[in-house]
Amino acid sequence: MSQITRREPVGSLIDELFSDFFNRTGWTVPLRTAELPAAVRARLDVVDKGDKYAVSVDLPGVRKEDIQVSIDGPRVSITAENKAEREVKNGEKLLHTERFATSYARSFELPVEVTEEGADAAFENGVLRLTLPKRAQVMSKRLAVR
Known part of the structure; x- marks a missing residue:
């Protein structure tokens, strides 16, 4: 298997040009804006457990107070922020x-609607775990005409 190397010749030249300036002044070399996405797409797993969905979302460096989860029918939206306080x-x-x-954002749609009743969210070791019960399906009835 060959090794793939990411190459950005123009970015590298600019970094070299300014790195000497920053080193002499004692300032830190800034990261290029191409390396700073507005929001990182949070990685997740979704497991169908019959009557509910189990969702695991990686949110490294985030505190549980900085996580928001919203449910709208089958759509689940998750946002979180790592404030990187130093x-x-x-x-x-x-x-x-x-x-x-870093800001994390993820929105996805499940095959069926979920309900907030019985839903649970737990956060431990950088992983958000959601338990989302499926909404009971309303079966259509056929009425006999008299």
């Missing part, structure tokens, strides 16, 4: 950082 103490100088605030 504490630089008096006398310290941040030399380089690659940890920045």
